[in-house]
Amino acid sequence: MKSGHHRLKYHKGRFRSKTKRVKVIERYMRAAFRKMEMSKEVTSAHHFGHVSRVSLYAGKLVNFMGGQKKLQYLARISGYSHDRIRDPTELVSHEERSASYMRELLKKRYEKKPMKIIYEASRRHGELPALSEVGKNIVRDSIVFADKFFEANGAYIAFRRAMFMGERVDRRKQAEGKGWDLKKPEDIRKAAIEFTKDESVKRIKAFSDLSKIPEFMHPFVKYQVEWQKRLLSGLEKGEPGMINLVTTLYTEGLKEKPRQLDPVIKEYKPIAKEDAKFKKEAIDYLDGKLFTKFEELCGKKLRR
Numbered sequence: 001m002k003s004g005h006h007r008l009k010y011h012k013g014r015f016r017s018k019t020k021r022v023k024v025i026e027r028y029m030r031a032a033f034r035k036m037e038m039s040k041e042v043t044s045a046h047h048f049g050h051v052s053r054v055s056l057y058a059g060k061l062v063n064f065m066g067g068q069k070k071l072q073y074l075a076r077i078s079g080y081s082h083d084r085i086r087d088p089t090e091l092v093s094h095e096e097r098s099a100s101y102m103r104e105l106l107k108k109r110y111e112k113k114p115m116k117i118i119y120e121a122s123r124r125h126g127e128l129p130a131l132s133e134v135g136k137n138i139v140r141d142s143i144v145f146a147d148k149f150f151e152a153n154g155a156y157i158a159f160r161r162a163m164f165m166g167e168r169v170d171r172r173k174q175a176e177g178k179g180w181d182l183k184k185p186e187d188i189r190k191a192a193i194e195f196t197k198d199e200s201v202k203r204i205k206a207f208s209d210l211s212k213i214p215e216f217m218h219p220f221v222k223y224q225v226e227w228q229k230r231l232l233s234g235l236e237k238g239e240p241g242m243i244n245l246v247t248t249l250y251t252e253g254l255k256e257k258p259r260q261l262d263p264v265i266k267e268y269k270p271i272a273k274e275d276a277k278f279k280k281e282a283i284d285y286l287d288g289k290l291f292t293k294f295e296e297l298c299g300k301k302l303r304r
Ligand SMILES: [Fe+2]
Pocket: 082, 083, 094, 095, 125
């Protein structure tokens, strides 16, 4: 009786300490992004909201794939830290740099094995694991899947992509090359539509090859890509809602000091049915609710 009581306390203590470790990284990354914001390293594609959602959804994915609690914590930690460093030149990949940087910070506090898992998840988050590798490091798998299928997809990406097109220096030069004056509303609208379409075509193509994606994720990936297709066809057909959405977000991205993407989405005022649907879905995603949809589409737990 007595030892059972002790054991319970011990487990409680362990549980608290792991939760605390996630909290410590969360706080650290929040501060790191605040600093990066001042030196203008933060964009709509790379900001605190991004890493915190990768962390959240990766943790849920590990659970879904049958990973134990301790792996879920490692996924939460890797999710927060996977994009710690963004080097615009990318001479050394940001994956590699973030992984090494975080290892230096964490190695004194983490044992070898969990440290290796965090490091590998971060270092190899840039590309999908080969199908034969899936399951070998589910922390890494879950970071990649959260980064690509949740964060770089779905209705949310319509907002993020349009805003990012405004932020990108190469796209501004491209607009200039086309003779567009990005101070004129008409030209802003043209650029917003053209660039968002252009980028969407590429991304839809990349996500449509399901042969490299684990089968259990196919229904969800298709669902997510469907939103991108709706975005593209809406723009092609000249749907007012879609045009308003991309133009509004692109305009934000063009600003000297763009606001944070998440509040911009929350404050977005739809003008038609279609953009209202995108907004609702994106907000559900921001609020962490997309995992319910994922489970509905992919079935119940894989193992356990
Ligand atoms: Fe990344």
